[in-house]
Amino acid sequence: MDISIVGILMLDGMTNGAIYALLGLATVLVFAVTRVIFIPQGEFVAYGALTLAIFQTGQIPGTVWLLLLMAVLASVLDVRQTWLHTHNGRKALKAGMVTLLVPAVMSALSIWAAPRQFPLLVQALLTVGVVTSFGPLVYRLAYQSLADASSLVLLIVSVGVHFAMTGLGLLFFGAEGFRNPSFWDERFSLGALTLTGQTLIIGGVSLALIGLLWQFFEHTLYGKALRATAVNRLGARLMGISSHTAGQSTFAMAALIGALSGLLIGPTTTVFYDSGFLIGLKGFVAAVIGGLASYPAAAIGALFVGLVESFGSFWASSFKEVIVFTLILPILLWRSMSGGHSEEH
Template sequence: MDFSIASILMLDGVTNGAIYALLALATVLVFAVTRVIFIPQGEFVAFGALTMAGLQLGQTPLTVHFLIAMGALVALMDLAAGWRAGQALPRAAAVALKSAAPALLIGLLALWAAPQKLPLVLQALLTLAIVTPMGGLVYRLAYQSLADASVLVLLIVSVGVHFALTGLGLVFFGAEGSRNPSFWDASFNAGPLMLSGQTLIIILASIALILMLWLFFERSLYGKALRATAVNRLGARLMGISSTAAGRLSFTMAAFIGALSGLLISPTTTIFYDSGFLIGLKGFVAAVFAGLSSYPGAALGAVLVGLLESFSSFWASAFKEVIVFTSILPVLLWRSLRDPHTEEH
């Protein structure tokens, strides 16, 4: 291996690591706020990429109908919960409609806009608008009633949600994969490297989103509320912070990050209905490197995972996935010896 090959592999590793970093940050965010190991994170990647592919064909993706159905179901659940709590029917209906209105409005807008053959950037924005609300709806449907359950129970629920979303992905998109057009077709030469415009977009978009997340947590009231919930759920409740609202917000942000990752990666690789699981799992490996607690550590771990995958594909391409996922074992062993936990933890 000479320097030119090593530099190409490093660029490929950093590019993939940028995507894994976004998913790792989403995994850490959801776990810190809700204690949920969010295995279905990768499904939002596939939903984002394949919804965009449907819009490219001028079709109305079935994810639009799925969003409307989820919004309607959440409205019915909130209406029933308000009725059982003794609220008057008009007030319970108003609360239920308020919680589901964004998803229903976005779904109706998408039904009109999807066949219009919008420009590429508008299609990307519409895809984000369709997939992002699904995060909060998934939290309401699957996790909100189990918010105080043990981590093991929440993990089992995550496995069930993963299989459900994967099966729905097969129904929505079929078994054939899709690849979206690049957002920027330019190419640049830097010595032995040839940088594509899409590669630069992936890296710059990842950096920009990481900076925006930092500003969100440091400067905004909602970000500080999420940080407070992550540090001490009971203390946050005593200070008037709704853990339910924090959970919905964290899942919504995770869905946005997943959908954006799908849009960024789909011009460089073919995405199938189940591709998101493997991509999300590598983000989870990066998050484990950081102990599911450190955002900078998760980003650094993601770059390491990307580099390990890239160089493994050169030396032993048939075993690159095995090498990447096996790397988690010494990290878990080291953390187990360094920070011993009780059985409950």
């Protein structure tokens, strides 16, 4: 192995690590606010890449119809819940319409735009809108009624949501894989390395999104409200911060990160309906490195995971996944020995 190969492997590892960093941050975010270990985070990645691929063919993605169905179900639940609490028909109807509004608008735009085959950037924006709209609905249908349940129950629900989303992905997209066109085809030579425009976009978007998340949580009132919910759910409720709204907002952000990750990774690899699980699991390893609590540690852990995967694929390509996922064992052992233990109340 010479220095040029090392450089190529490091570039590849850092590119993949940037994607894993986004997914790791999303996993930490969801767990911190809702206590949900969100295993289906990778499904948002697959849905993002494959929804754009279907838009490229001029057809309406099946995710649009799933979004409408989930929105109707969530709207019915909100109407029922509001009616039981207030016995006010107008308020109940308004609650249902608010839940239905954004998914209905995104679905209508997608149905209208799909056969017209707009430019790639427009289709990408539509994809982000559709997949992001799934986030609050997934929380409303699967987690909101169990918000006070134990972490183990929430983990079991996450496993069920993962299998449901994977099965629906097979139904909507089929077993064949898709590879999206690059957003920037330019190539730049840097000594022995060749940088593609897509690689620069991945790095730039990842850094920008991480920076925006930091600004959001540090310098906005709503971001501080989410942080308060993460620190003390009961205290946040007493201060008038709705844990349900916080949960739906957090899942919307996780879906947004997943959708963007899918758009970024789609041109670099062939994405199948079940590809999101392995991608999301590597983000989860990064989140575990951060203790499911530290955003900087999760980002650094993601870069480490990307580098280990890159060099592992060079030395033992058949075992690269095993090498990556084995990392979690010494990390968990170290955290178990160095951290305190407390029973969950």
